[in-house]
Amino acid sequence: MTEKKYNVAVVGATGMVGRTMLSILEERNFPVDKVYALASSRSVGTRIPFKDSELVIGDLETFDFNLAEIGLFSPGASVSAIYAPKAVDAGCVVIDNTSKFRYEDDIPLVVSEVNPHAIGDYKNRGIIANPNCSTIQMLVALKPIYDAVGIERINVCTYQAVSGTGQAAVDELNNQALQIIDERFPYNQITSIIRANNPLVSSTVYPKQIACNVLPHIDAFQDNGYTKEEMKMVWETQKIFEDDSILVNPTAVRVPVYHGHSEAVHIETKEKIDVKTARKLLEEMPGVTVIDSHEDGGYPTAVTEAAGTDPVFVGRIREDISHPRGLNMWVVADNLRKGAALNSVQIAEILVKSYI
Numbered sequence: 001m002t003e004k005k006y007n008v009a010v011v012g013a014t015g016m017v018g019r020t021m022l023s024i025l026e027e028r029n030f031p032v033d034k035v036y037a038l039a040s041s042r043s044v045g046t047r048i049p050f051k052d053s054e055l056v057i058g059d060l061e062t063f064d065f066n067l068a069e070i071g072l073f074s075p076g077a078s079v080s081a082i083y084a085p086k087a088v089d090a091g092c093v094v095i096d097n098t099s100k101f102r103y104e105d106d107i108p109l110v111v112s113e114v115n116p117h118a119i120g121d122y123k124n125r126g127i128i129a130n131p132n133c134s135t136i137q138m139l140v141a142l143k144p145i146y147d148a149v150g151i152e153r154i155n156v157c158t159y160q161a162v163s164g165t166g167q168a169a170v171d172e173l174n175n176q177a178l179q180i181i182d183e184r185f186p187y188n189q190i191t192s193i194i195r196a197n198n199p200l201v202s203s204t205v206y207p208k209q210i211a212c213n214v215l216p217h218i219d220a221f222q223d224n225g226y227t228k229e230e231m232k233m234v235w236e237t238q239k240i241f242e243d244d245s246i247l248v249n250p251t252a253v254r255v256p257v258y259h260g261h262s263e264a265v266h267i268e269t270k271e272k273i274d275v276k277t278a279r280k281l282l283e284e285m286p287g288v289t290v291i292d293s294h295e296d297g298g299y300p301t302a303v304t305e306a307a308g309t310d311p312v313f314v315g316r317i318r319e320d321i322s323h324p325r326g327l328n329m330w331v332v333a334d335n336l337r338k339g340a341a342l343n344s345v346q347i348a349e350i351l352v353k354s355y356i
Helices: 016-027 077-089 116-124 133-149 167-181 187-194 228-240 275-284 302-306 337-354
Strands: 006-011 032-039 047-050 053-056 070-073 093-096 127-129 151-160 247-254 261-269 288-290 312-319 326-333
Touching: 006 016, 006 077, 016 032, 016 047, 016 337, 032 047, 032 053, 070 077, 070 337, 077 093, 093 337, 116 127, 116 337, 133 151, 133 228, 133 261, 133 275, 133 288, 133 312, 133 326, 133 337, 151 228, 228 247, 261 302, 275 288, 275 312, 275 326, 302 326, 326 337
Parallel strands: 006 032, 006 070, 070 093, 093 127, 151 247, 288 312
Antiparallel strands: 047 053, 151 261, 261 326, 312 326
């Protein structure tokens, strides 16, 4: 039997996530017939590589979504708010990577390895939401533990790469780093040069210098003192696990890393689980790679393992010495791949296999 092929529209195709979506469609041999790469009018006519050829960027505003059966969206929430419903009205199933639809009760929020059963609920509105990058990697790692012994509480601190903000943030880190390490500055001046807000180093994307610095601030501050990025992890964890009783206490931090988010995750389980059992569950979990040796370098990092790869890496698995049912782990993944584009394509793979 000939494999059915699908027309796919990639919305926001010139952005970092959009380009990664295109590369993953190619890498995973997704059954595409035609791919429509779409963006705003200022990018129309731009050529981007796909397979052995190139795609010419089309105008999102004038595109006829009757031509596409699946839409992979990552154009920003305000744009998805306008065009995702238009795509659905034309018969296109939308997998949206923005925050626009994640918290609407009748729209499924899906991590492919965690709650694939929810994909069937796309029929409610024709839209499937992709979670926040930091939530995705954390829940892939916690899923087998949650299923085995339950989880009462999650304390998590994220260390998130600048690519999560976009190309402008990558450029800002790069430019600041170049300014800081410019060989014109002698070693004995480095301390003053790297200080945040030094007039020699300009910051426009972030409120403070990101190079050689750490910012405990991602997205807008909320009334409760947490940022929206932090609250996303609370809302999304409860929705994806379908468990409003899970307590989540997050701190989201931006670090001067280009690609790959890292997380220190501390959980309190409902039943005691030992490290050996937890490690075995993680080793058997699809999408997880365990690197956990008690030796120098025996753990995953954003640069050496995560960047440019698909797994969620887990290491530093150990019992919490301060809590009788506590477990700690270190979780790392590529935020553009598993944290965004890869998860979207994996959802599409399940969608075409089981639902359309």
